[in-house]
Amino acid sequence: MTLKELNFFYKLSENPQVTQVASELNISQSAISLAIKSLESSLNEQLFDRIGKKLILNEKGKYFKEKTLSHYLALIDATTIFQENKLAGNIKIAASKTISNYIMPNVYYNFLSKYKDVKLDILTINSSKIIENILKSQLDIGLIEVDTQNSSLIKEKLGNDELIVVTSDKNYKKEAFIDTIEKKWILREIGSGTREIFIHKIGEIAKELDIFMQLQDFEEIKTIVLNNPDTVTAISKVIVQKELEEKKLFEIKLKNLELKREFYLIYHKEKSKNLLFETFISFIKEQFRNQI
8 A cells, every 4th residue: 555546546536537537647547547456455445336437436435535534644744744844853962061051042942943843852961971872873963062082973163162260269369370279179070071171181280189079060069169268160161251240259360271172063973964954053053153
């Protein structure tokens, strides 16, 4: 049973004149007859009475039409949905916490506002977990804060970011070597992009840090640092921009050390690149250029 056979069936159910239906569909009468015989054979039932050159729907045919027409129309809709609206479908995306919480909300909103037949399955997890899930093909797109050289991944740079060291102690020195900062360090958990970049940049000094707490959420870290002047953290500047402007947090500039990093978009090299996928990636890149 094929959609073509069903199409012929419903056409003939409305017009028993085979010659007229054949002319309308621009095919031969014999092609219609063979298709109807094939349909009847697959059902093991005769659907039409052959009267002269007409095919008249019989009782079985009427019952078959009653039970199947709505399903046929739904199938026809399904076969044309991507022709009528190419940008339709689902994308599963995950972003690291800095990107997810402070950059992507507007990107998601703007994209869904523009393309109403798209659904986004959005996750917020750390960079190492995103890489792992992309490699397992459990995600379509990942947005991460760490570099990766995995040969199974396609990596595209989205923009630059800067980690800064901040405290709520307004009287603390405004510039220092990192190993002279005598405060309790509040850092992200192991596996987070922010932590990995920070630890990598400071090298051997990391072994000497007084890492007092490790948390998963930036807002928790900010709360602790804001309420405890004896603490300090390394955090993306975009996350604390408001607190810096309101002079609730204060940057400690690091001597002889820059904590620069990049944001990357990644996906599996075997990922199929349909129009929706490519449009979404282009949209993300454009939005990052406008925000960072």
